[in-house]
Amino acid sequence: MNTTDDILWRAMVYCGPSANRRHCRTLSSARYCSRTRTRTRLRGETVMAAAAEKPTKDKLLSTLDDIEVLSRELIEMLALSRTQKLPQPGEDTDILELLVQRDREFQELMQTALEQGRVQQEMQALEKEVEKRDSDIQQLQKQLKEAEHILATAVYQAKEKLKSIEKARKGSISSEEIIKYAHRISASNAVCAPLNWVPGDPRRPYPTDLEMRSGILGNMSNMPTNGVNGHLPGDALAAGRLPDILTPQYPWQSADVSMGILPPHHGNDFGLEPPGHNKENEDDVEAMSTDSSSSSSDSD
Amino acid sequence: MTLFTHGLRRALMTQQPLDVNMATAEPVVEEAEDYSFLPIIHDIIKCMDRDSPDVHQELNKLKTKIQEAREQISGLPGVDMSLALQESKLRMLREQVQTKNQLLQKYKSLCMFDIPKPS
Numbered sequence: 001m002n003t004t005d006d007i008l009w010r011a012m013v014y015c016g017p018s019a020n021r022r023h024c025r026t027l028s029s030a031r032y033c034s035r036t037r038t039r040t041r042l043r044g045e046t047v048m049a050a051a052a053e054k055p056t057k058d059k060l061l062s063t064l065d066d067i068e069v070l071s072r073e074l075i076e077m078l079a080l081s082r083t084q085k086l087p088q089p090g091e092d093t094d095i096l097e098l099l100v101q102r103d104r105e106f107q108e109l110m111q112t113a114l115e116q117g118r119v120q121q122e123m124q125a126l127e128k129e130v131e132k133r134d135s136d137i138q139q140l141q142k143q144l145k146e147a148e149h150i151l152a153t154a155v156y157q158a159k160e161k162l163k164s165i166e167k168a169r170k171g172s173i174s175s176e177e178i179i180k181y182a183h184r185i186s187a188s189n190a191v192c193a194p195l196n197w198v199p200g201d202p203r204r205p206y207p208t209d210l211e212m213r214s215g216i217l218g219n220m221s222n223m224p225t226n227g228v229n230g231h232l233p234g235d236a237l238a239a240g241r242l243p244d245i246l247t248p249q250y251p252w253q254s255a256d257v258s259m260g261i262l263p264p265h266h267g268n269d270f271g272l273e274p275p276g277h278n279k280e281n282e283d284d285v286e287a288m289s290t291d292s293s294s295s296s297s298d299s300d
Numbered sequence: 301m302t303l304f305t306h307g308l309r310r311a312l313m314t315q316q317p318l319d320v321n322m323a324t325a326e327p328v329v330e331e332a333e334d335y336s337f338l339p340i341i342h343d344i345i346k347c348m349d350r351d352s353p354d355v356h357q358e359l360n361k362l363k364t365k366i367q368e369a370r371e372q373i374s375g376l377p378g379v380d381m382s383l384a385l386q387e388s389k390l391r392m393l394r395e396q397v398q399t400k401n402q403l404l405q406k407y408k409s410l411c412m413f414d415i416p417k418p419s
Binding site for chain 2: 053054055056057060061064067068071072075078079082098099100103106107110112113114115116117119120121122123126127130133135136140144292
């Protein structure tokens with residue numbers, strides 16, 4: 001209700017035998033048309049309200065507005081009826097009926113609204129539960145993703161391992177050959193100093209100057225291409241014997257050393273007799289190697 | 301006006317369409333009385349009948365009650381949709397919760413390691 005309507009309404013209530021009577025009569029007739037239109041609308045809305053799926057809030061506010069208008073009209077009519085006859089005798093009954101109907105609708109809608117409030121609480125609880133389940137699912141998803149990553153890495157590494165195993169199996173070498181090779185490498189003192197090596201010993205795990213000069217490369221300019229008797233000077237070195245002039249004389253050397261012990265060479269040929277080769281080593285090799293094609297007993 | 305007042309009182313008591321010639325009155329329906337505006341309107345009309353000075357007070361009460369009802373309606377939860385829509389949303393939420401529970405139960409009890417048969 002706006003302020004003007006409120007003042008008019010109170011004035012009409014206190015109409016009574018006063019000068020406002022004529023004023024009220026004029027106003028009431030002027031507003032009669034609007035009231036009629038309102039009542040027509042209200043009757044129409046009653047029929048159509050059931051069909052519309054308006055939100056409950058809109059229905060409540062609409063019904064409340066209707067109650068306000070109807071109650072105002074009713075009170076105005078009563079105020080006018082105190083001073084004059086009603087223009088239409090049945091009109092008050094219509095208004096009253098509509099007012100009662102609207103009031104009943106309002107009460108029903110309020111009950112519906114309260115019920116909807118309870119349902120809304122249940123919906124909020126369900127929404128919280130849905131959120132909790134969503135977070136559980138996301139956590140499970142993260143864990144599954146992590147597990148999948150770990151397993152994928154493990155499977156990949158296992159496959160690589162299997163590939164390398166298969167590759168090794170295809171290019172396998174017998175253990176006897178490997179042991180023989182290892183023995184020959186170690187027998188030439190290339191991996192470890194000889195037991196009687198002392199500081200000052202010229203022996204080295206690599207070819208020294210003397211050995212290089214006495215080898216094939218060192219004597220390239222002097223020697224013929226096919227060598228002597230099919231043998232190159234390097235063969236003498238390869239065979240493990242140096243010319244006397246090149247043999248170093250050291251106190252730790254014995255007669256055996258001059259014969260057999262030479263600076264180590266780097267031959268890759270299994271058929272060559274390694275320096276430091278003596279009967280003990282030969283026995284070791286024989287013991288270690290059971291292959292009859294062992295070249296450990298070969299000598300030049 | 302007296303007949304009018306009687307008619308309104310009867311309407312208040314019965315909450316049925318008003319009939320001036322109504323002879324019987326049924327028991328009062330109390331449950332929705334809090335949200336009814338008819339008692340106040342009845343009081344206003346009674347005051348008008350008696351030319352009581354309290355009519356202003358009653359008019360103010362009616363105005364206040366209407367205003368309070370508007371404010372209460374604005375603050376009610378869950379009334380922004382119709383009842384049918386709300387029920388369908390509730391049904392949907394219940395189904396969602398059930399589906400998610402089933403999904404979680406399924407994945408928690410799932411055997412993750414399917415041992416492939418040797419080919």
